[in-house]
Amino acid sequence: MKITDIECHIVVVPDLKEDATSSSQDDVVVLVHTDEGITGIGETDTGPWLVKAAIEAPGSHTMAQGMKNLLIGEDPFDTSALWEKLYTLTAMSGRRGAVICAIGAIDMALWDIKGKASGLPCYKLLGGAMRDYIIPYASLQPEGNSVEQYGDSLVSWAKRAQEYGFKAAKIECTLAGPYNHSGLQGSDEQMTEIVRACRETVGPDFAMMVDVQYRWSDVHTCLRTVNKWDDLDLFFLETPLQIDDLDGYATLSREAPMRIAAGEWQNTRFEFLELLDRGQVQVAQPDVGRVGGLTEAMRVCHMAQDRGRLIVPHCWKTGIGIAASAHMAAAIPNCPYIEYLPSELCDSALRRDLVSEPLEMKDGIVKLPEKPGLGVELNIDALKTYSI
Ligand SMILES: [Mg+2]
Numbered sequence: 001m002k003i004t005d006i007e008c009h010i011v012v013v014p015d016l017k018e019d020a021t022s023s024s025q026d027d028v029v030v031l032v033h034t035d036e037g038i039t040g041i042g043e044t045d046t047g048p049w050l051v052k053a054a055i056e057a058p059g060s061h062t063m064a065q066g067m068k069n070l071l072i073g074e075d076p077f078d079t080s081a082l083w084e085k086l087y088t089l090t091a092m093s094g095r096r097g098a099v100i101c102a103i104g105a106i107d108m109a110l111w112d113i114k115g116k117a118s119g120l121p122c123y124k125l126l127g128g129a130m131r132d133y134i135i136p137y138a139s140l141q142p143e144g145n146s147v148e149q150y151g152d153s154l155v156s157w158a159k160r161a162q163e164y165g166f167k168a169a170k171i172e173c174t175l176a177g178p179y180n181h182s183g184l185q186g187s188d189e190q191m192t193e194i195v196r197a198c199r200e201t202v203g204p205d206f207a208m209m210v211d212v213q214y215r216w217s218d219v220h221t222c223l224r225t226v227n228k229w230d231d232l233d234l235f236f237l238e239t240p241l242q243i244d245d246l247d248g249y250a251t252l253s254r255e256a257p258m259r260i261a262a263g264e265w266q267n268t269r270f271e272f273l274e275l276l277d278r279g280q281v282q283v284a285q286p287d288v289g290r291v292g293g294l295t296e297a298m299r300v301c302h303m304a305q306d307r308g309r310l311i312v313p314h315c316w317k318t319g320i321g322i323a324a325s326a327h328m329a330a331a332i333p334n335c336p337y338i339e340y341l342p343s344e345l346c347d348s349a350l351r352r353d354l355v356s357e358p359l360e361m362k363d364g365i366v367k368l369p370e371k372p373g374l375g376v377e378l379n380i381d382a383l384k385t386y387s388i
Contacts, residue, residue, distance in 0.1 A: 001038070001117060003071050006106070007031040008052040011386035013349045021172075021179045021213060022141070024316050024348035028052055029383060030105035034076055038116050040109030041378055043320040044289030050098035051105060054090075063092040067102060076113040083107060083295045087268075100267035100292050107293020108324050108374070115373030122324070122374055126298060126331035133365040134329045136340030137168035137209065139316065141347060147175060147186040151194040158198045158208075164345065167364040168207035168235065168337055171198050177215035188225040191215075199232045207337070209261070211238035219248040223255060230257035235337075236283045236312070237261065249279035259283050263300075264314035268292050272300045276307055287314040288324040297324075301332040311335045319343070319355030323374040326359055330368050340366065353382035 009029045016025050028048035032040040044051055059065035067086055074082055086094075086103045093099060115122045123129050138161035144150040154171055161169040173194055175186025195210055202208060210229075216222035222240045229237075236259040241248045243265055253260045261283035266272050267290060275281055286300045301311050311334050313325040322340055329335040342361055343352045356377045359366050369375035 001075055001077065001113075002035045003032055003074050003076055004035050005033040006055060006068050006071060007033070008055050009383055009387050010048040010052060011350055011354065011383065012388050013386065015349075019182050021174060021181055022316070022348070024346070024351050027317055027350050027354070028105065029320070029354070029378070030055065030102075030109055032071070032076065032106060032109040032113060034113060036117070038113050040076065040111070040113035040116070041320055041374065041376060042105035042108030042112065042289065042293070043317050044101040044105040044108075045287055045317050045321070046098050046101040046290060051102045054094075054099045054102040055106070062089065065089040067099075067106070071106065076110045077117075079107060079110050079114065079295045082110065083292065096267045096271070101290050104289040104291060104293040104296070107295050108289060108320070111294045111324075112373040115375075119372050121369055121372060122294065122327035123330040123368060126294065126327060129330040129368055130333045131330070133367055134326050134335075135167060135337050135364065136361055136366050137170055137207065137312075137337040138164070138166045138341055138345070139170050139339050140172060141341075142172055142181060145182055145184075147184060147190050150175065150181060150184060150186070151190070151197060154194055155197050155201050158201050160345075162202050162206060164342070165361065165364045168209070169202070170209040170211055170238070170339070171195060172211050172213070174211070174213045174215065177213060179213040192225060192228055195229060195232060195234075204233065207235045208232070209235045209238060212240050214239050214242055216240055217242060219245070219251045222252060226256050226258070234258040238285070239264070246274060246279040249275070249281055253280040253282060259310070261285055261312060264290070266291060269296055269299045269303060272303060276303060276309060281309070283310045283312050285312055285314040287316075287321070288328060289317070289321055290314075294324060294328060297328050298331070301328065301334065305332065305334045309334070312337050313339060315339045318350050319358035319376050320374065320378075322359060323369055323376045326366060326369055327374065350382075350386060353379055354386070355379060
Protein backbone atom coordinates (compact mmCIF):
# COMPACT_ATOMS: atom_id res chain seq x y z
CA MET A 1 0.00 0.00 0.00
CA LYS A 2 1.24 3.49 -0.80
CA ILE A 3 0.32 6.98 0.35
CA THR A 4 -0.99 8.96 -2.62
CA ASP A 5 -2.13 12.29 -1.17
CA ILE A 6 -2.65 14.30 2.02
CA GLU A 7 -5.46 16.82 2.51
CA CYS A 8 -5.67 19.39 5.31
CA HIS A 9 -9.08 20.90 6.17
CA ILE A 10 -9.28 23.87 8.52
CA VAL A 11 -12.61 24.14 10.32
CA VAL A 12 -13.82 26.86 12.71
CA VAL A 13 -17.04 27.17 14.72
CA PRO A 14 -19.41 29.90 13.48
CA ASP A 15 -19.59 31.53 16.93
CA LEU A 16 -15.83 31.79 17.58
CA LYS A 17 -15.02 33.65 20.81
CA GLU A 18 -11.48 34.95 20.73
CA ASP A 19 -11.43 35.66 24.47
CA ALA A 20 -12.56 32.13 25.40
CA THR A 21 -9.86 29.76 26.67
CA SER A 22 -11.11 26.83 24.61
CA SER A 23 -9.34 25.20 21.69
CA SER A 24 -12.45 23.23 20.71
CA GLN A 25 -13.42 26.16 18.50
CA ASP A 26 -11.15 25.23 15.62
CA ASP A 27 -9.52 22.15 14.17
CA VAL A 28 -7.36 20.87 11.35
CA VAL A 29 -8.53 17.55 9.95
CA VAL A 30 -5.82 15.67 8.08
CA LEU A 31 -6.81 13.01 5.56
CA VAL A 32 -4.17 10.58 4.29
CA HIS A 33 -5.19 8.81 1.07
CA THR A 34 -3.77 5.55 -0.27
CA ASP A 35 -3.67 3.68 -3.57
CA GLU A 36 -5.99 1.01 -2.12
CA GLY A 37 -8.82 3.47 -1.56
CA ILE A 38 -8.39 3.56 2.23
CA THR A 39 -8.29 7.01 3.82
CA GLY A 40 -6.96 7.66 7.33
CA ILE A 41 -8.28 10.49 9.51
CA GLY A 42 -6.27 12.53 12.00
CA GLU A 43 -6.45 15.84 13.87
CA THR A 44 -4.27 17.87 16.17
CA ASP A 45 -4.72 20.65 18.70
CA THR A 46 -2.78 23.78 17.76
CA GLY A 47 -3.10 26.73 15.39
CA PRO A 48 -4.67 24.95 12.39
CA TRP A 49 -3.13 27.26 9.75
CA LEU A 50 0.35 26.44 11.04
CA VAL A 51 -0.29 22.71 10.70
CA LYS A 52 -1.61 23.06 7.18
CA ALA A 53 1.47 25.09 6.24
CA ALA A 54 3.80 22.61 7.96
CA ILE A 55 2.35 19.72 5.95
CA GLU A 56 1.93 21.41 2.58
CA ALA A 57 5.00 23.67 2.43
CA PRO A 58 7.67 22.55 -0.03
CA GLY A 59 11.09 21.73 1.37
CA SER A 60 14.24 23.73 0.81
CA HIS A 61 17.21 21.55 1.83
CA THR A 62 17.98 18.23 3.51
CA MET A 63 17.23 19.50 7.03
CA ALA A 64 13.96 21.30 6.20
CA GLN A 65 12.08 19.06 3.80
CA GLY A 66 8.38 19.23 2.95
CA MET A 67 6.28 16.73 4.95
CA LYS A 68 3.79 15.94 2.21
CA ASN A 69 6.61 15.33 -0.26
CA LEU A 70 8.31 13.02 2.26
CA LEU A 71 5.18 10.87 2.59
CA ILE A 72 3.92 10.43 -0.98
CA GLY A 73 4.76 6.90 -2.15
CA GLU A 74 5.53 5.60 1.37
CA ASP A 75 3.86 2.58 3.00
CA PRO A 76 1.39 3.78 5.70
CA PHE A 77 2.13 0.67 7.79
CA ASP A 78 5.65 1.99 8.52
CA THR A 79 4.49 4.23 11.36
CA SER A 80 7.70 4.21 13.45
CA ALA A 81 9.97 4.51 10.43
CA LEU A 82 7.90 7.36 8.97
CA TRP A 83 7.84 9.16 12.35
CA GLU A 84 11.63 9.06 12.42
CA LYS A 85 11.88 10.17 8.80
CA LEU A 86 9.54 13.14 9.34
CA TYR A 87 11.23 14.17 12.60
CA THR A 88 14.76 13.94 11.21
CA LEU A 89 14.22 15.54 7.83
CA THR A 90 12.21 18.51 9.17
CA ALA A 91 14.60 19.13 12.09
CA MET A 92 15.58 22.65 11.18
CA SER A 93 11.96 23.87 11.00
CA GLY A 94 10.54 21.29 13.41
CA ARG A 95 11.66 19.22 16.44
CA ARG A 96 8.90 20.84 18.57
CA GLY A 97 5.77 22.99 18.17
CA ALA A 98 3.44 22.98 15.18
CA VAL A 99 5.57 20.62 13.09
CA ILE A 100 5.32 17.91 15.77
CA CYS A 101 1.57 18.57 16.05
CA ALA A 102 1.39 18.08 12.27
CA ILE A 103 3.33 14.81 12.55
CA GLY A 104 0.80 13.85 15.25
CA ALA A 105 -2.20 14.33 12.96
CA ILE A 106 -0.50 12.38 10.17
CA ASP A 107 0.55 9.55 12.49
CA MET A 108 -3.02 9.31 13.86
CA ALA A 109 -4.28 8.96 10.29
CA LEU A 110 -1.65 6.29 9.51
CA TRP A 111 -2.82 4.19 12.49
CA ASP A 112 -6.38 4.61 11.23
CA ILE A 113 -5.27 3.25 7.84
CA LYS A 114 -3.44 0.32 9.45
CA GLY A 115 -6.56 -0.61 11.40
CA LYS A 116 -8.91 -0.21 8.46
CA ALA A 117 -6.63 -2.26 6.19
CA SER A 118 -6.28 -5.09 8.72
CA GLY A 119 -9.91 -4.99 9.92
CA LEU A 120 -8.82 -4.37 13.53
CA PRO A 121 -9.45 -1.56 16.02
CA CYS A 122 -6.29 0.46 16.74
CA TYR A 123 -6.02 -0.73 20.34
CA LYS A 124 -5.41 -4.28 19.05
CA LEU A 125 -2.54 -3.03 16.92
CA LEU A 126 -1.17 -1.10 19.91
CA GLY A 127 -0.80 -4.33 21.86
CA GLY A 128 -4.32 -5.21 22.95
CA ALA A 129 -6.75 -4.04 25.62
CA MET A 130 -5.85 -4.10 29.32
CA ARG A 131 -9.59 -3.81 30.14
CA ASP A 132 -12.78 -3.69 28.10
CA TYR A 133 -13.87 -0.20 29.07
CA ILE A 134 -12.49 3.29 29.72
CA ILE A 135 -13.54 5.69 32.44
CA PRO A 136 -14.11 9.20 31.13
CA TYR A 137 -13.96 12.35 33.20
CA ALA A 138 -16.08 15.35 32.24
CA SER A 139 -14.25 18.60 31.55
CA LEU A 140 -16.65 21.21 32.81
CA GLN A 141 -17.11 24.35 30.75
CA PRO A 142 -17.82 27.33 32.97
CA GLU A 143 -19.71 30.35 31.74
CA GLY A 144 -20.25 33.85 33.04
CA ASN A 145 -18.77 37.32 33.05
CA SER A 146 -18.35 37.68 36.80
CA VAL A 147 -16.62 35.51 39.38
CA GLU A 148 -19.98 34.75 40.98
CA GLN A 149 -21.59 33.62 37.70
CA TYR A 150 -18.51 31.58 36.87
CA GLY A 151 -18.60 29.81 40.23
CA ASP A 152 -22.35 29.15 40.02
CA SER A 153 -21.95 27.74 36.53
CA LEU A 154 -19.18 25.38 37.66
CA VAL A 155 -21.28 24.12 40.55
CA SER A 156 -24.25 23.49 38.27
CA TRP A 157 -22.04 21.81 35.66
CA ALA A 158 -20.54 19.54 38.34
CA LYS A 159 -24.05 18.53 39.41
CA ARG A 160 -25.10 18.00 35.82
CA ALA A 161 -22.08 15.79 35.08
CA GLN A 162 -22.80 13.67 38.12
CA GLU A 163 -26.47 13.30 37.19
CA TYR A 164 -25.39 12.37 33.69
CA GLY A 165 -23.58 9.37 35.16
CA PHE A 166 -19.98 10.53 35.24
CA LYS A 167 -17.75 9.12 37.98
CA ALA A 168 -15.27 12.00 37.64
CA ALA A 169 -15.12 15.62 36.53
CA LYS A 170 -12.56 18.36 36.14
CA ILE A 171 -13.25 21.91 37.28
CA GLU A 172 -11.68 24.57 35.02
CA CYS A 173 -11.07 27.16 37.71
CA THR A 174 -9.34 29.92 35.78
CA LEU A 175 -10.10 33.16 37.56
CA ALA A 176 -6.73 34.76 36.94
CA GLY A 177 -3.39 34.12 35.30
CA PRO A 178 -2.45 34.35 31.63
CA TYR A 179 -5.43 32.30 30.34
CA ASN A 180 -8.16 33.66 32.59
CA HIS A 181 -11.71 33.23 31.39
CA SER A 182 -13.18 36.30 29.61
CA GLY A 183 -10.84 38.68 31.42
CA LEU A 184 -12.00 37.66 34.93
CA GLN A 185 -9.85 38.71 37.87
CA GLY A 186 -10.70 36.54 40.86
CA SER A 187 -8.65 36.00 44.00
CA ASP A 188 -7.10 32.78 45.25
CA GLU A 189 -9.66 32.82 48.09
CA GLN A 190 -12.48 32.92 45.54
CA MET A 191 -10.92 29.96 43.73
CA THR A 192 -10.85 28.05 46.99
CA GLU A 193 -14.53 28.86 47.60
CA ILE A 194 -15.51 27.62 44.13
CA VAL A 195 -13.53 24.38 44.36
CA ARG A 196 -14.99 23.76 47.83
CA ALA A 197 -18.54 24.45 46.60
CA CYS A 198 -18.07 21.97 43.76
CA ARG A 199 -16.82 19.27 46.15
CA GLU A 200 -19.79 19.87 48.46
CA THR A 201 -22.14 19.53 45.48
CA VAL A 202 -20.78 16.21 44.20
CA GLY A 203 -20.10 14.68 47.61
CA PRO A 204 -17.18 12.45 48.60
CA ASP A 205 -17.67 9.48 46.24
CA PHE A 206 -16.78 11.28 43.05
CA ALA A 207 -13.33 11.91 41.57
CA MET A 208 -12.67 15.62 41.19
CA MET A 209 -9.78 17.29 39.39
CA VAL A 210 -8.96 21.00 39.13
CA ASP A 211 -7.32 22.76 36.18
CA VAL A 212 -6.03 26.27 36.92
CA GLN A 213 -4.39 26.80 33.51
CA TYR A 214 -0.93 28.03 34.55
CA ARG A 215 -2.39 30.34 37.19
CA TRP A 216 0.62 30.95 39.44
CA SER A 217 3.98 32.43 38.58
CA ASP A 218 5.83 30.92 41.54
CA VAL A 219 5.64 27.76 43.56
CA HIS A 220 5.34 29.37 47.00
CA THR A 221 2.26 31.44 46.14
CA CYS A 222 0.73 28.33 44.63
CA LEU A 223 1.43 26.20 47.71
CA ARG A 224 -0.10 28.84 50.00
CA THR A 225 -3.46 28.22 48.28
CA VAL A 226 -3.37 24.56 47.32
CA ASN A 227 -2.31 23.50 50.82
CA LYS A 228 -5.79 24.71 51.86
CA TRP A 229 -7.32 22.19 49.43
CA ASP A 230 -5.96 19.16 51.30
CA ASP A 231 -9.34 18.06 52.65
CA LEU A 232 -11.03 18.36 49.22
CA ASP A 233 -9.57 15.04 48.05
CA LEU A 234 -8.62 16.17 44.54
CA PHE A 235 -7.48 13.48 42.15
CA PHE A 236 -5.05 15.96 40.57
CA LEU A 237 -4.23 19.62 40.16
CA GLU A 238 -3.51 20.49 36.54
CA THR A 239 -0.89 22.96 35.28
CA PRO A 240 -0.62 25.22 38.34
CA LEU A 241 2.67 26.85 37.17
CA GLN A 242 4.17 28.12 33.92
CA ILE A 243 5.06 24.98 32.01
CA ASP A 244 8.78 25.76 31.69
CA ASP A 245 9.23 26.02 35.48
CA LEU A 246 10.13 22.36 35.80
CA ASP A 247 11.94 22.83 39.11
CA GLY A 248 8.80 24.52 40.44
CA TYR A 249 6.79 21.48 39.30
CA ALA A 250 9.24 19.21 41.12
CA THR A 251 8.81 21.17 44.36
CA LEU A 252 5.03 21.10 44.00
CA SER A 253 4.98 17.39 43.18
CA ARG A 254 6.87 16.80 46.42
CA GLU A 255 4.99 19.21 48.68
CA ALA A 256 1.43 19.71 47.40
CA PRO A 257 -1.30 17.64 49.06
CA MET A 258 -2.56 16.22 45.73
CA ARG A 259 -1.07 14.74 42.54
CA ILE A 260 0.27 17.30 40.07
CA ALA A 261 -0.69 16.87 36.40
CA ALA A 262 0.77 18.47 33.27
CA GLY A 263 1.66 17.69 29.69
CA GLU A 264 -1.18 18.99 27.48
CA TRP A 265 1.29 21.20 25.58
CA GLN A 266 4.28 18.87 25.48
CA ASN A 267 5.59 17.78 22.10
CA THR A 268 7.54 14.53 21.75
CA ARG A 269 8.70 12.03 24.34
CA PHE A 270 11.74 14.20 24.93
CA GLU A 271 9.63 16.92 26.55
CA PHE A 272 7.82 14.30 28.64
CA LEU A 273 11.15 12.88 29.75
CA GLU A 274 11.94 16.34 31.18
CA LEU A 275 8.49 16.68 32.71
CA LEU A 276 8.67 13.26 34.38
CA ASP A 277 12.29 13.26 35.52
CA ARG A 278 12.99 16.90 36.29
CA GLY A 279 9.39 18.07 36.83
CA GLN A 280 8.47 14.87 38.74
CA VAL A 281 4.74 15.18 37.89
CA GLN A 282 2.64 12.24 39.05
CA VAL A 283 0.18 12.48 36.15
CA ALA A 284 1.32 12.96 32.54
CA GLN A 285 -1.29 14.30 30.13
CA PRO A 286 -0.20 13.68 26.54
CA ASP A 287 -2.55 14.98 23.88
CA VAL A 288 -2.25 12.33 21.15
CA GLY A 289 -2.20 14.83 18.28
CA ARG A 290 0.13 17.31 19.98
CA VAL A 291 2.69 14.84 21.33
CA GLY A 292 3.29 13.42 17.85
CA GLY A 293 0.53 10.84 17.28
CA LEU A 294 -0.17 7.39 18.66
CA THR A 295 3.38 6.21 17.92
CA GLU A 296 4.90 8.87 20.19
CA ALA A 297 2.06 8.87 22.74
CA MET A 298 2.60 5.15 23.41
CA ARG A 299 6.29 5.81 24.09
CA VAL A 300 5.28 8.45 26.64
CA CYS A 301 2.81 6.04 28.26
CA HIS A 302 5.53 3.43 28.64
CA MET A 303 7.98 5.98 30.08
CA ALA A 304 5.37 6.96 32.66
CA GLN A 305 4.65 3.31 33.44
CA ASP A 306 8.37 2.63 33.99
CA ARG A 307 8.40 5.45 36.56
CA GLY A 308 5.18 4.46 38.33
CA ARG A 309 3.27 7.52 37.07
CA LEU A 310 -0.24 7.83 35.67
CA ILE A 311 -1.44 8.84 32.22
CA VAL A 312 -4.62 10.89 31.84
CA PRO A 313 -4.63 12.13 28.25
CA HIS A 314 -5.60 15.67 27.34
CA CYS A 315 -8.26 15.76 24.63
CA TRP A 316 -10.28 18.81 23.75
CA LYS A 317 -10.98 18.55 20.06
CA THR A 318 -13.48 16.28 18.30
CA GLY A 319 -14.49 12.63 18.21
CA ILE A 320 -11.35 11.90 16.14
CA GLY A 321 -8.91 12.72 18.94
CA ILE A 322 -11.22 11.20 21.55
CA ALA A 323 -11.13 7.90 19.66
CA ALA A 324 -7.32 8.05 19.45
CA SER A 325 -7.14 8.71 23.22
CA ALA A 326 -9.52 5.83 23.92
CA HIS A 327 -7.49 3.32 21.89
CA MET A 328 -4.31 4.43 23.66
CA ALA A 329 -5.96 4.32 27.09
CA ALA A 330 -7.20 0.78 26.44
CA ALA A 331 -3.73 -0.46 25.55
CA ILE A 332 -1.88 0.72 28.68
CA PRO A 333 -2.26 -0.30 32.32
CA ASN A 334 -1.67 3.14 33.90
CA CYS A 335 -4.56 5.22 32.56
CA PRO A 336 -7.37 5.66 35.12
CA TYR A 337 -9.34 8.29 33.15
CA ILE A 338 -9.54 9.99 29.79
CA GLU A 339 -10.79 13.52 29.18
CA TYR A 340 -14.17 13.30 27.50
CA LEU A 341 -17.42 15.18 27.19
CA PRO A 342 -20.48 13.74 25.46
CA SER A 343 -21.05 15.73 22.29
CA GLU A 344 -24.58 16.68 23.37
CA LEU A 345 -23.19 18.43 26.46
CA CYS A 346 -20.55 20.31 24.52
CA ASP A 347 -20.93 23.86 23.25
CA SER A 348 -18.57 23.35 20.28
CA ALA A 349 -20.34 22.67 16.99
CA LEU A 350 -17.21 20.83 15.79
CA ARG A 351 -17.31 18.48 18.76
CA ARG A 352 -21.02 17.86 18.12
CA ASP A 353 -21.07 17.51 14.37
CA LEU A 354 -17.71 16.57 12.84
CA VAL A 355 -17.91 12.85 13.59
CA SER A 356 -21.04 10.73 13.19
CA GLU A 357 -21.65 8.08 15.85
CA PRO A 358 -19.01 9.23 18.36
CA LEU A 359 -18.02 7.06 21.33
CA GLU A 360 -20.77 7.03 23.91
CA MET A 361 -20.72 6.84 27.68
CA LYS A 362 -23.14 4.57 29.53
CA ASP A 363 -23.25 4.16 33.31
CA GLY A 364 -20.08 6.22 33.63
CA ILE A 365 -17.96 4.12 31.28
CA VAL A 366 -17.12 4.05 27.59
CA LYS A 367 -16.96 0.65 25.91
CA LEU A 368 -13.92 0.07 23.71
CA PRO A 369 -14.35 1.13 20.10
CA GLU A 370 -14.58 -2.08 18.05
CA LYS A 371 -14.72 -0.78 14.47
CA PRO A 372 -11.53 -1.07 12.38
CA GLY A 373 -8.96 1.71 12.75
CA LEU A 374 -9.91 4.65 14.97
CA GLY A 375 -13.51 3.64 14.35
CA VAL A 376 -14.77 7.14 13.54
CA GLU A 377 -16.82 8.26 10.57
CA LEU A 378 -16.22 11.80 9.36
CA ASN A 379 -19.38 13.82 8.69
CA ILE A 380 -18.47 15.25 5.28
CA ASP A 381 -21.37 17.74 5.33
CA ALA A 382 -20.12 19.19 8.64
CA LEU A 383 -16.56 19.28 7.30
CA LYS A 384 -17.80 21.36 4.36
CA THR A 385 -20.04 23.56 6.49
CA TYR A 386 -17.31 24.58 8.95
CA SER A 387 -14.38 24.64 6.50
CA ILE A 388 -12.86 28.03 5.82
MG1 LIG B 1 -5.73 22.07 30.79
